[in-house]
Amino acid sequence: MAVDEDVEPRRIVVVGTGLIGTSIALAMRERGAEVLLTDRDAAALRLAVELGAGTALPDGASTEPADLAVLAVPPAAVAVTLLDAQKRRLATAYTDVASVKALPLAQATHLGCDLSTYVAGHPLAGSERSGPSAARADLFLGRPWALCATPAASPEAVAAVRALATACGAMPVEVDADEHDRAVALVSHGPHVVSAAVAARLTGADDVALGLSGQGVRDVTRIAASDPRLWIGILSANSQPVADVLEAVATDLAVAASLLRDGSEEAATHVADLLLRGNAGRSRIPGKHGGDQPSYATVQVVIPDRPGELAMIFQAAGVAGVNIEEVTIEHSPGRPLGVLELAVEPEAAVLLADELRARGWSVPSPSPSVPPSQAPGGP
Amino acid sequence: MAVDEDVEPRRIVVVGTGLIGTSIALAMRERGAEVLLTDRDAAALRLAVELGAGTALPDGASTEPADLAVLAVPPAAVAVTLLDAQKRRLATAYTDVASVKALPLAQATHLGCDLSTYVAGHPLAGSERSGPSAARADLFLGRPWALCATPAASPEAVAAVRALATACGAMPVEVDADEHDRAVALVSHGPHVVSAAVAARLTGADDVALGLSGQGVRDVTRIAASDPRLWIGILSANSQPVADVLEAVATDLAVAASLLRDGSEEAATHVADLLLRGNAGRSRIPGKHGGDQPSYATVQVVIPDRPGELAMIFQAAGVAGVNIEEVTIEHSPGRPLGVLELAVEPEAAVLLADELRARGWSVPSPSPSVPPSQAPGGP
Numbered sequence: 064m065a066v067d068e069d070v071e072p073r074r075i076v077v078v079g080t081g082l083i084g085t086s087i088a089l090a091m092r093e094r095g096a097e098v099l100l101t102d103r104d105a106a107a108l109r110l111a112v113e114l115g116a117g118t119a120l121p122d123g124a125s126t127e128p129a130d131l132a133v134l135a136v137p138p139a140a141v142a143v144t145l146l147d148a149q150k151r152r153l154a155t156a157y158t159d160v161a162s163v164k165a166l167p168l169a170q171a172t173h174l175g176c177d178l179s180t181y182v183a184g185h186p187l188a189g190s191e192r193s194g195p196s197a198a199r200a201d202l203f204l205g206r207p208w209a210l211c212a213t214p215a216a217s218p219e220a221v222a223a224v225r226a227l228a229t230a231c232g233a234m235p236v237e238v239d240a241d242e243h244d245r246a247v248a249l250v251s252h253g254p255h256v257v258s259a260a261v262a263a264r265l266t267g268a269d270d271v272a273l274g275l276s277g278q279g280v281r282d283v284t285r286i287a288a289s290d291p292r293l294w295i296g297i298l299s300a301n302s303q304p305v306a307d308v309l310e311a312v313a314t315d316l317a318v319a320a321s322l323l324r325d326g327s328e329e330a331a332t333h334v335a336d337l338l339l340r341g342n343a344g345r346s347r348i349p350g351k352h353g354g355d356q357p358s359y360a361t362v363q364v365v366i367p368d369r370p371g372e373l374a375m376i377f378q379a380a381g382v383a384g385v386n387i388e389e390v391t392i393e394h395s396p397g398r399p400l401g402v403l404e405l406a407v408e409p410e411a412a413v414l415l416a417d418e419l420r421a422r423g424w425s426v427p428s429p430s431p432s433v434p435p436s437q438a439p440g441g442p
Numbered sequence: 443m444a445v446d447e448d449v450e451p452r453r454i455v456v457v458g459t460g461l462i463g464t465s466i467a468l469a470m471r472e473r474g475a476e477v478l479l480t481d482r483d484a485a486a487l488r489l490a491v492e493l494g495a496g497t498a499l500p501d502g503a504s505t506e507p508a509d510l511a512v513l514a515v516p517p518a519a520v521a522v523t524l525l526d527a528q529k530r531r532l533a534t535a536y537t538d539v540a541s542v543k544a545l546p547l548a549q550a551t552h553l554g555c556d557l558s559t560y561v562a563g564h565p566l567a568g569s570e571r572s573g574p575s576a577a578r579a580d581l582f583l584g585r586p587w588a589l590c591a592t593p594a595a596s597p598e599a600v601a602a603v604r605a606l607a608t609a610c611g612a613m614p615v616e617v618d619a620d621e622h623d624r625a626v627a628l629v630s631h632g633p634h635v636v637s638a639a640v641a642a643r644l645t646g647a648d649d650v651a652l653g654l655s656g657q658g659v660r661d662v663t664r665i666a667a668s669d670p671r672l673w674i675g676i677l678s679a680n681s682q683p684v685a686d687v688l689e690a691v692a693t694d695l696a697v698a699a700s701l702l703r704d705g706s707e708e709a710a711t712h713v714a715d716l717l718l719r720g721n722a723g724r725s726r727i728p729g730k731h732g733g734d735q736p737s738y739a740t741v742q743v744v745i746p747d748r749p750g751e752l753a754m755i756f757q758a759a760g761v762a763g764v765n766i767e768e769v770t771i772e773h774s775p776g777r778p779l780g781v782l783e784l785a786v787e788p789e790a791a792v793l794l795a796d797e798l799r800a801r802g803w804s805v806p807s808p809s810p811s812v813p814p815s816q817a818p819g820g821p
Contacts, residue, residue, distance in 0.1 A: 187654050201744045201804075207654055238650055246651030254640050254662045256713075259720025260694040261633050264687060266723045271617055272625035275566050275586055276727050279665045283633045286658040287724040291717035299710050302702035308643060309702070313695035315639040320688040323681035331678050334635075338670035341638025344645045345666040348655050365580050371760035373769070377753035387752055390769045425580075 069226040072096060072130035076120060076153050078144055080104075080111035083160045083186065084135025085198035088116035090231040093200050099129065111195040128152050131223050134159040137293070138300035142170030149177050156220040158184040158227065162247060163300040164211045164240035178215035182224040183240060185209040185247075186233055193290050201232065208233035211240040245304045252301055253308030255286055255294060262287035359388050360412035362405045364424050376403065376419065383418040385411040448605035451475060451509035455499060455532050457523055459483075459490035462539045462565065463514025464577035467495035469610040472579050478508065490574040507531050510602050513538040516672070517679035521549030528556050535602040537563040541626060542679040543590045543619035557594035561603040562619060564588040564626075565612055572669050580611065587612035590619040624683045631680055632687030634665055634673060641666035738767050739791035741784045743803050755782065755798065762797040764790040 073096050077084045080102040088098045088111065098117030102108040112119055120126075132154035134144045138161040145157055145167075157180055161167055164183050171181065186208040208228035212221045228235040238246075262284040265273065298305055319337055322330040366372045380387055389406035407415055416426045452475050456463045459481040467477045467490065477496030481487040491498055499505075511533035513523045517540040524536055524546075536559055540546055543562045550560065565587045587607035591600045607614040617625070641663040644652065677684055698716055701709040745751045759766055768785035786794055795805045 187656055189656065199742055201742075204744070206656075209654065236650070236653065242650065243654075246647070246654050249643055249647055249651055250655045250659045253643070254659045256698055256716070257636060257640050257691075257695065258658075258662050259717050260691045260698070261636050262721070262723035263694060263716060263719035264628055264632070264690060264723060265726050266719055268625070268628055268723075268726065271615070271621065272628055273726055273728060274615065275588065275622075275625050276629045277566055277568065277585075279637075280629045280633045281727060282661045282664050283637055284720070284724045284727070285661050287717075287720035289717075291714050291721060294717055295710055295714040298702060298713060299705070302705055306699040306702040309695045309699040311643060312636075312639045313692040313699065315642060316636065316688045316692035316695070319635055319639070320685040320692065323677060323685040323688070326678070326681055331674055334677060335670050335674040337635070337642060338638050338666075338668075338673055340642035340645055341663070341666035342641075342670060344641035344643060344647075345663045347644050347647065347652055348660060348663070349652055363578055363580075365583070373766055374753060374756035374758075374760040377756045379753075381750035381753040390752070 069222045069229065071226045071230050072156075072223055074129040075099070075227070076101070076129045076132040076148075077117065077135060078102075078132060078148065078153075079135035080107045080116065080195050081135060082189065082193045082195070082197050083202075084133065085111045085114065085116045085195040086188075086200065086202040087133055087135065087160070087186075087227070087231060089114070089198055089200035090203065091227075092117060094230050096230075099126075107195055111198070114195060114198065116195070116198070129154040131156045131158065131227060133227070137161065137296040138163045138167055139296055141167035142174050142176065145171050145176050145181060146174045149180070155180065156223040157181045158224040160184055160186055161300070162251070162297045164209070164243045166300045168211070168213065168240050178213055179217045180220050181213075182216050182220050183211040183213075184224055184228065185211075185243065186228070186231070187251075188233075193293060203228075204232040206233050207236045209243050210235050210237050211243055212237065213240075244301050245307075248301055248304035248308050252298060252305045253312065255289070256298065256305065256309055257312055258284055258287040359406035360409040362407060362412055362415050362419070362426060364403045364405070364419055364426050366403050366424075373403070375422070376405075376424070379418050379422050380405070380407075380415055383411075383414050385415045385418075448601045448608065450605045450609050451535075451602055453508045454478070454606070455480070455508045455511040455527075456496065456514060457481075457511060457527060457532075458514035459486050459495065459574050460514060461568065461572050461574070461576050462581075463512065464490045464493065464495045464574040465567075465579065465581040466512055466514065466539070466565075466606070466610060468493070468577055468579035469582065470606075471496060473609050475609075478505075486574055490577070493574060493577065495574070495577070508533040510535045510537065510606060512606070516540065516675040517542040517546055518675055520546035521553050521555065524550050524555050524560060525553045528559070534559065535599040536560045537603040537606065539563055539565055540679070541630070541676045543588070543622045545679045547590070547592065547619050557592055558596045559599050560592075561595050561599050562590040562592075563603055563607065564590075564622065565607070565610070566626075566630075567612075572672060582607075583611040585612050586615045588622050589614050589616050590622055591616065592619075623680050624686075627680055627683035627687045631677060631684045632691065634668070635677065635684065635688055636691055637663055637666040738785035739788040741786060741791055741794050741798070741805060743782045743784070743798055743805050745782050745803075752782070754801070755784075755803070758797050758801050759784070759786075759794055762790075762793050764794045764797075 075091055075096055076099045077088045078101050080100050088100060091098055099120040100108060100111050100117045101120040108119060132148050134141055136144050141159045141161050148157060162185060168183055186203050186206060188202045188206045210224055225235045315337055319334050322334050364376060385407055387405050387407060391404045419426045454470055454475055455478045456467045457480050459479050467479060471477055478499040479487060479490050479496045480499040487498060511527050513520055515523050520538045520540050541564055547562055565582050567581045567585045589603055604614045694716055698713050701713050743755060764786055766784050766786060770783045798805045
């Protein structure tokens, strides 16, 4: 789909120096582009400039239009910001980065914005941190970047926005705005609210209960730590698709609760169906490198919690010629010990385990993922 | 609470050689104990013996009672297994490891088991993998291990089970059975079903939608990959407390859906309340070393996906004297590049970033967590 002749924008304006806007600015500065920055929050603008993201857009003075203006503002502000930017002739093409696409497009149409120079966009990258201080030039590397061009958009505007995404290291994905909004409700906005609802249950829990927390509840609630002010804007702007997802999840949970209260064998079978559907859905999430979810073998090592230990382990892996695909450190609450889990290609697991054992670490035999049908025993 | 004179069991029987039973056996073998194993699945028993977890319990022949029998069977099988073990005089004290405590206790009482020699237990450790091949001697290191002794239990039985937990490296937590079950419904069983319900939504999604998946939905749905056969047993045995949690979450989600459909400013405020409660609940989960959730600074490094790179980075951290608290590798779908995130004490972040930069890696300025009140801009 990408056109070879897409001309990379050399001069861009970034309106809004939060996490995403500043990250785009940093990425384009690394490509040698000239970047002009503006934000209604003077402190955020100053910080972005200090971080080397660009120079402040001169106030009022009319300048030559840039190749592209990136509107990195909350969803509800996209259309008015676009109208204002077009009136000021900030650029010859415009895009935004909001997590929601249909509403800003409808509002832009309603306000009479020029849709020939505007291509809505959404880089699928973020963090539970926010603001310019969390920005990084590599935030978009290898990530999808949705582009929702309307039929009114000029080929030049589409090419400029596609070139921006590519220049930031992302993969442009052309998609209809409504389809985009339903997709992100399913894989991002809905799960976000669900994570918050699980975490909200913990507010009234006593310390004994919280002391029994394991890795599961930590993973399920990680994104519940995100900034509510950013998220309420996203959810409000994508309200109907998100409501569809939340209602479906709420129904599944209410039915599961009622089946559990029922207590019959048959009721249990229906709860097990939900768990099986969960297995099936989880396995559909694409894995690393855009391929299918890979199955790695896991090598576990007990490590003291002190500097240098990880270096020696990774050095040993390097010596063995083994590539580490995933790393997790499982800390032991209350003890200065951790369990390091190294995911590697199945055929490399024994090699790595042997190398680590030879160097004195205690390493149990590598455990390949056991399919449920082969798994005996139980908790 | 722990009594210094708790005598560590020297001879134990493990009934059920799944993940937990085999891990206890391995841990006690490392302590030099004699371990006898039995499982109705002959293949699982053979594998556990091959892994060095102990020797097979001789069939039929009556042996001298062991110091302790560990019943590592599903919740619904605990009481009958206890009755059978007591009839065979397998040991002088008994415990189990089921994730649910009140139901097995009630069933054991009903069956007329000897409650003076039985102390119900639950090590809070596990894996989305299962079976003896996933077992490790260090599975319980630093983990809580709930003990639910009834008033009928003898001090000797309590001491034996507490000594087992301590010998496995766990922290014994004495708690009432009903309180235990409500707690794990909140921090484990409920989140498990919710994770499955989110993942179940993905079964009908198209590939474009799934291609927009980020780390958030991956984290929320990780435990949805667990074995449904194990989990349906746990959920059925703790049905009322789990149903309470699921109903509360379902209600919060249904209300959020209806507020989003409403679309008013006031409705949005109520959705934001749920997100704020999520922030508050998430922050109550205890962090590493049993303390409060620590705030680390994050240092990010872009790394090529090849052997040796991680070793060099961790070596650099060791040289700088910086202890890595958490590691995540964020892979770039479709590209042989990853972003390594290193969580370190805030005062060590600049030191580490400088060291890595000096050695040629591209490292953005470390980003401390920005409290929401300081976070400008937005997606």
